[in-house]
Amino acid sequence: MAILLDENIKVIVQGITGKQGTFHAKSMIEYGTKVVAGVTPGKGGKEHLGVPVFDSMKEAVEATQATASVIFIPARFTYSAALEAIDAGIDLLTVITEGVPVQDSARIRQKALDNDVVMVGPNCPGLISPEASKIGIIPGKICSKGNVGIVSRSGTLTYEIIQNLTVDNLGQSTCVGLGGDPIKGIGFNECLTMFENDPQTKQIILVGEIGGTGEQQAADLVKKEITKPVYAFIAGQTAPPGKQMGHAGAIVHGKSGTAKEKMRILSEAGITTVKTSSEIPLKIKENL
Amino acid sequence: MLKAHFKDLKKKVKSVFNSMPMLYEIEGKQLFKENKIPTPLFKAYTDSSSIIQFAEEIGSDVMMAKAQALTGKRGKAGLIRKVSSAEAEEYIQSILGRDHGGKPVEIVMLEQPLEIEKEYYLAVMLDNESGKYLIIASSRGGVDIEEVAENYPDEIFKQYLPTAVEPFSYMFVDLGKKLGFEAKTLTSFTNIMTKMVNMAKNRDLTLVEINPLILTPDKKIIAADSKVVIDGNSDYRQVDIAAFKSQRARHTDLEFEADQAGISYVQLDGEIGIISGGAGLAMATCDILEFLGSSPANFLDVGGGADETKIEKSLEILSRQDIKGIFVNFFAGITRCDDVAQGIINASKVFEIKVPIVIRLVGTNDKEGIQILENNGIKAYGEMEPAARKIIELVQGGN
Numbered sequence: 001m002a003i004l005l006d007e008n009i010k011v012i013v014q015g016i017t018g019k020q021g022t023f024h025a026k027s028m029i030e031y032g033t034k035v036v037a038g039v040t041p042g043k044g045g046k047e048h049l050g051v052p053v054f055d056s057m058k059e060a061v062e063a064t065q066a067t068a069s070v071i072f073i074p075a076r077f078t079y080s081a082a083l084e085a086i087d088a089g090i091d092l093l094t095v096i097t098e099g100v101p102v103q104d105s106a107r108i109r110q111k112a113l114d115n116d117v118v119m120v121g122p123n124c125p126g127l128i129s130p131e132a133s134k135i136g137i138i139p140g141k142i143c144s145k146g147n148v149g150i151v152s153r154s155g156t157l158t159y160e161i162i163q164n165l166t167v168d169n170l171g172q173s174t175c176v177g178l179g180g181d182p183i184k185g186i187g188f189n190e191c192l193t194m195f196e197n198d199p200q201t202k203q204i205i206l207v208g209e210i211g212g213t214g215e216q217q218a219a220d221l222v223k224k225e226i227t228k229p230v231y232a233f234i235a236g237q238t239a240p241p242g243k244q245m246g247h248a249g250a251i252v253h254g255k256s257g258t259a260k261e262k263m264r265i266l267s268e269a270g271i272t273t274v275k276t277s278s279e280i281p282l283k284i285k286e287n288l
Numbered sequence: 289m290l291k292a293h294f295k296d297l298k299k300k301v302k303s304v305f306n307s308m309p310m311l312y313e314i315e316g317k318q319l320f321k322e323n324k325i326p327t328p329l330f331k332a333y334t335d336s337s338s339i340i341q342f343a344e345e346i347g348s349d350v351m352m353a354k355a356q357a358l359t360g361k362r363g364k365a366g367l368i369r370k371v372s373s374a375e376a377e378e379y380i381q382s383i384l385g386r387d388h389g390g391k392p393v394e395i396v397m398l399e400q401p402l403e404i405e406k407e408y409y410l411a412v413m414l415d416n417e418s419g420k421y422l423i424i425a426s427s428r429g430g431v432d433i434e435e436v437a438e439n440y441p442d443e444i445f446k447q448y449l450p451t452a453v454e455p456f457s458y459m460f461v462d463l464g465k466k467l468g469f470e471a472k473t474l475t476s477f478t479n480i481m482t483k484m485v486n487m488a489k490n491r492d493l494t495l496v497e498i499n500p501l502i503l504t505p506d507k508k509i510i511a512a513d514s515k516v517v518i519d520g521n522s523d524y525r526q527v528d529i530a531a532f533k534s535q536r537a538r539h540t541d542l543e544f545e546a547d548q549a550g551i552s553y554v555q556l557d558g559e560i561g562i563i564s565g566g567a568g569l570a571m572a573t574c575d576i577l578e579f580l581g582s583s584p585a586n587f588l589d590v591g592g593g594a595d596e597t598k599i600e601k602s603l604e605i606l607s608r609q610d611i612k613g614i615f616v617n618f619f620a621g622i623t624r625c626d627d628v629a630q631g632i633i634n635a636s637k638v639f640e641i642k643v644p645i646v647i648r649l650v651g652t653n654d655k656e657g658i659q660i661l662e663n664n665g666i667k668a669y670g671e672m673e674p675a676a677r678k679i680i681e682l683v684q685g686g687n
Contacts, residue, residue: 154567
């Protein structure tokens with residue numbers, strides 16, 4: 001069954017006629033994703049990659065009944081594109097764009113929450129349920145279908161881990177790249193809960209980074225509610241102590257943003273932590 | 289000697305990693321002024337005549353001279369002093385160019401001294417967890433606020449405000465009363481609060497901190513210090529702030545050059561230069577070099593969708609750093625391996641790369657990328673760890 005997306009999900013690509021939009025919409029279509037429409041204001045009525053293009057999200061949703069959209073639009077226009085998607089009634093919004101002003105991300109996130117929209121990103125690689133559908137830019141050929149759910153704050157590092165799993169015959173249920181920005185849509189905990197409730201997922205991998213507190217909250221949730229085995233890898237283990245938001249940041253979040261501290265907290269919650277990404281398949285196989 | 293030098297480098301590295309896009313105090317106060325948040329009178333020192341002018345302006349012979357720096361503890365370092373206009377020039381000359389947190393002092397600010405009845409702490413930050421503005425306030429200001437949080441947690445007050453909400457004075461009345469403000473000072477406080485939130489919104493600031501906020505004996509509330517952090521993603525719409533001197537000063541020359549090209553680059557002190565895509569993989573690349581007994585000379589993330597020119601620029605930057613080898617590690621998603629490969633080939637024709645280079649290339653268009661490299665006699669690796677081992681062997685093998 002996987003989480004968030006299956007083979008039936010209908011997807012609109014916002015910015016489909018741009019360079020990135022074209023390249024990755026094509027790769028999504030080739031992977032089997034039901035890309036039913038594209039939106040580029042001013043190019044409505046045309047066809048691109050064999051897909052109809054609309055001037056607005058409203059028109060595209062009305063014509064196709066799509067429930068998901070993915071944004072490949074420059075950072076300065078992302079805010080309005082995201083609001084447009086939410087107003088058009090999308091359920092799943094994925095923002096690939098990098099460099100979105102954090103205040104814009106905060107506002108998009110609030111609007112998504114208010115409208116029960118699942119927002120993934122910004123600055124993220126998107127998500128994939130192998131052999132079913134992919135939304136975003138995760139290279140499809142490194143994935144294989146199976147029982148491992150992956151939730152990650154990183155993009156390229158996730159590919160690394162997916163490939164290691166695939167090589168070791170450990171397929172994936174769904175891989176979700178949450179994005180690396182400080183303010184973003186859904187986080188570890190939403191995905192952990194979905195994986196816990198998904199029959200296909202048997203193990204969960206969490207890929208974190210230095211900074212922020214998402215990993216600590218995930219540790220709390222895993223301790224209380226997650227029964228499936230969880231494995232974690234944190235990037236930045238050898239980096240000097242993480243970035244801090246002045247003193248105000250230290251008060252709110254404590255001083256626990258280092259990789260070492262995160263790994264300690266995750267271990268205490270019963271999560272298997274590894275030092276290098278290539279250890280993950282070995283640890284999973286040990287426990288099978 | 290060597291050991292001390294190494295220790296200094298480590299310290300410097302740490303300060304670089306910790307550096308948020310912060311503003312100088314004087315720049316923050318310029319923003320306060322622009323937003324009508326009361327500050328003491330202040331002026332940037334230019335030469336001895338600016339001291340005399342300033343003394344006339346404030347109607348006093350005594351003034352504060354404050355070195356501008358992006359790291360804290362200026363007071364303890366002797367970089368802030370109350371001086372008479374006769375002493376000012378000599379003192380300022382003694383602190384200009386002095387090292388603080390790995391950077392020489394370049395700017396000194398002159399400021400009107402304040403009479404203090406009470407000191408408060410006030411901050412507005414864009415909170416990552418909630419995605420809302422978080423206001424933090426305490427009537428125990430002027431000291432290290434982390435200590436207050438530890439010793440007097442009940443005297444720190446917090447209030448959340450959604451980013452889309454327009455702030456009004458009435459929203460801060462409760463908070464003002466908790467801090468002990470009343471009558472005229474309560475109105476002053478709620479006005480300042482409103483202006484602070486508006487300033488954070490209009491100027492895309494992720495932190496506005498005032499410590500101390502001062503209540504004077506004649507019941508005026510004044511921002512005696514400023515700590516402001518900006519959002520680098522908003523540079524395009526805050527062009528004047530992005531051009532502030534602090535934004536140049538917080539980078540080394542190479543880092544600044546990289547930043548201008550849209551490349552995240554941090555200079556470190558190891559032996560192998562790295563080029564990677566994505567912050568996570570770039571960090572993991574640094575990690576694996578350390579785990580395998582070497583060390584990264586830098587962190588470099590070309591960002592998503594990097595084209596040939598960014599790769600060329602990255603190699604150019606590394607060619608100017610003192611390194612023993614280069615490890616290029618890509619698992620491309622939005623970036624295309626053929627662009628990476630072509631960028632490397634282009635760069636190698638322009639800049640002489642004298643050190644060994646190992647390339648690991650996987651992901652979008654990797655076949656095309658590997659072909660480009662092979663056409664130029666370069667073999668690409670498919671996996672990260674063997675590639676890392678290879679570059680370390682090439683770098684350390686000759687020793």
